[in-house]
Amino acid sequence: MSGGLSGAYVYSEKEDQASYIKDVYTTIIKRDLVDKYGIKEEALLDSLTDYMMDNISNLTSASKISTVFKQNKVETNHITIGNYMKYLCSAFMFYKVKRYDIRGKKYLETSDKYYLSDLGFRYAMLGTRNMDYGRAYENIVALELLRRGYEIYVGKLYQKEIDFVAMKQNEKLYIQVSDNISDSDTLERELSPLRAIKDAYPKILIANTKHDDYDIEGIKVLDLTNWLMRIGVCG
Structure with missing residues (x-):
């Protein structure tokens, strides 16, 4: 904190x-x-x-x-x-992050996300009231992607939202971030937007799994702590 x-x-x-x-x-x-x-x-x-x-x-x-x-x-x-x-x-x-229409391949002007440069500010000013650790982890991943040189956007596909479309040169990644995915309903909710994307770019779910990497239908599931310690985004 x-x-x-x-x-x-x-x-x-x-x-x-x-x-x-x-x-x-x-x-x-x-x-x-x-x-x-x-x-x-x-x-x-x-x-x-x-x-x-x-x-x-x-x-x-x-x-x-x-x-x-x-x-x-x-x-x-x-x-x-x-x-x-x-x-x-x-x-x-x-940091302001704009929305990106994955199907239409265009940037959207309505509503953006804002990520705090250091979560220490939030803890110091607001304490842990109303703390949603899933959103805090998403903030951490956003900062790390920016640090690694990616341009990041909030993905939109029909009515589904993908936490990050990360781009760097010819590289593109689709990333979901969650806290605990041990519950089957939560896991399904996080996987659903990634499954809806039909192109061949890598799809990743980063969560607080405390397990080694594994794969679900071509979607890589990575532990947040392990991912932060790596050089490559995809594991």
């Missing part, structure tokens, strides 16, 4: 680590963004950042967030929210 900020590991106590991470967060937001863009509504920026951290790996948009805020008596509009989201991405607090 300390994330990847090296300075946090100077402290042995979790509370001190969280305090350090909060200070880093405050410096990024208050100094770099508020000063650079002349932001007047600092409380709105804080609320937006909390919301985005609480909704990592979920499809969202400036219009959707604006509607949620208005329902909670926060006065704003989608233009302001959209600008603040751009500022947060420009500060590398979040």
